[in-house]
Amino acid sequence: MTPLLEVRNLSKFYGARIGCADVSFNLYPGEVLGIVGESGSGKSTLLNCLAGHQPPDTGEVIFDTRVEGPRDTVRMSEPERRMLGRTDWAFVHQNPRDGLRMRISAGGNVGERLMAVGARHYGQIRDAAEDWLTRVEIDTGRMDDRPSAFSGGMQQRLQIARNLVTGPRLVFMDEPTGGLDVSVQARLLDLLRGLVRRMGLSAVIVTHDLAVVRLLADRLMVMKDGHVVETGLTDQVLDDPQHAYTQLLVSSVLQV
Amino acid sequence: MIEVENLSKSFTLHNQGSAVIKVLDGAAFRVGPGECVALTGESGAGKSTVMRILYGNYLAQGGRVSIGGVDLTRAAPREILALRRETLGYVSQFLRVVPRVPTLEVVAEPLLALGVEDDAAFVRARDLLTRLRIPETLWSLSPTTFSGGEQQRVNIARGFAHGYPALLLDEPTASLDATNRDTVLTLIEEAKAAGAAIVGIFHDAEARGRVADREVDVGRFTPVAA
Amino acid sequence: MISHYNFAYLDEQTKRMIRRAILKGVAVPGYQVPFASREMPMPYGWGTGGVQVSAACLTPGDTLKVIDQGADDTTNAVSIRKFFERTAGVAVTERTAEASIIQTRHRIPEVPLTEDQILVYQVPMPEPLRFLEPRESETRKMHALEEYGLMHVKLYEDIARHGEIATAYNYPVKVEDRYVMSPSPIPKFDNPKLESPALQLFGAGREQRIYALPPHTKAVSLDFEDYPFDPSRADHPCALCGATDSYLDEVITDDAGGRMFVCSDTDYCAGRRGEDAA
Ligand SMILES: Nc1ncnc2c1ncn2[C@@H]1O[C@H](COP(=O)(O)OP(=O)(O)O)[C@@H](O)[C@H]1O
Ligand SMILES: [Mg+2]
């Protein structure tokens, strides 16, 4: 089976400082990979390099494209990479403000990706937006409201709808439940799980919250100081951690 | 179906002076199709640890664990996930579910994950919930608020939804009344008849006596203190 | 003509620089060409971009017309016309048909233009994507990569809010199936006239951009399949000339709130009434 994403020796430095170093992994279709580590461990840097938001210094990020098969997205032309960003890839930001257009209605936010790939029928765009708002449990009566009038949980669900409307195959998420109340988080996680299952999505989820990965991730990668210190099946890494740092993390000393 | 050879397991507590806790050494046993093996031993002997290693939840330090031809001590996470989806079922002592998911879906999920049609999966789920006497009024609710016994029966229904060729049961009859215990034991018998290889921990000797073909005393694998 | 100014005020080198930008704009229709906008003896917002483009195009034999929202007699139009009369000594006119160069703010004349004419637009904000994307680096990239989905988001918002595309001015067009372009704040009624035999040049002074529609260039107003572009017009005839095909302004006629609709193109209206506009 061809991996959907194959990452080889990816490194990113900020001057002499390590962002992330020598990261390699394969992600297969339908798999959810969790990346955990404390703040500053390089999770976001890695995610941004994977999603093409930041150029890595070395390494390859090979994505199995629909038409041409595996391609190194680091060396791909920018238009191609941006096209992936609008079609096969999705990116859910920690802060909905980074992933939503706050001055555009909820419906417009969901419709944008459709219009970006050429949808030109208002009625159909609206139907699709309505369908997606329903799927993420946002009252369609709020469709023409701006997200600035939404609660944090709703904004995050809107961001997810906006990202998934074009049927991406790979979703990047940076702390998708960060900053939300616990009950709101649970709802979001449940929703994400259902969507991942039903759409057969692959996902890379960065979080410092171990409960999140326990629920969502098939596999786990633990990062410390820019390096991957442990990888494995999620429940195995959490229940029988091998590395000193992971043990510390799991023993909840570093949680919260 | 299930082969365990020379299995050893220890825990190194890096943050507690690198203390090493040795749990298993030279564990070995086999379970054939249609057979049920009961793990016995005192509390703390390592029964659950063996179960968890068999499920890929704990890493072994040495030895080999082969289930359905997959060596769990060497398999990639992806292979273990596929094994868990298709071949290897596990009824843990406690139900762990995503909040808000209705009971019926919790039970049908292993089938849905295998790509079974919704209708067929839910028919099977309803059948199991009925047999395990979970009132129909509860099916649309999340089991998170259920009583301990109800949760355990939901857990069992879920574990038996798909006819796994290999099945791990950790105290499946604990906290059940006689009627429900009988149902669970019947389910185990049916699974055996269908050819499943089963490893179980049964606190209750009577239950063990009814379904287990053999016993393996895990105490035999306790490492000799150095 | 005041002799201590160079012809049409700007020095020859500046005019050459502007002409190069114009040529580039003509070569790439709808593409915004950066240029080094000069200080003009009038404030920004008074059409300094248009004035510089006109200055670079004018020759002594030209006849210039200047309109502001269709009218030749507003302060803005009059002062620009005077400026070129004094600095270039060119002939001026209020008759559309007689002009070889027409500088305009916010209208296209009603009388169809010809191959022999140049229409110069004063443009306050050349970037059609700016409302949606404030970063210049990003809008440039969007043009380069033809990422125009956002333009439709704006139209979508219009329909969602007003039941129709409510954008009535500065209605974006796609030029030759490539660049999305702001036609400057002309009424959308004028958009069909953007496909013209005349050369159309757009100058934005403060934003330092020049762009162009060469003669007979395709300029399609953006829309949705189920909400097609509609260059609607007020449902009245002109109160002065009776025209039913012209763009109308609403004018207040007295203190009692009396009002009437009249052609915004004063020359067109006068011509229909048989008056000599000049
Ligand atoms: N833009 C940056 N410039 C300099 N150092 C950075 C920058 N972004 C991250 N770092 C450093 O890189 C390391 C990894 O950070 P980050 O990727 O943000 O980790 P995480 O997402 O796990 O919190 C840290 O030492 C951090 O200070
Ligand atoms: Mg981070």
Ligand SMILES: [Zn+2]
């Ligand atoms: Zn008139």
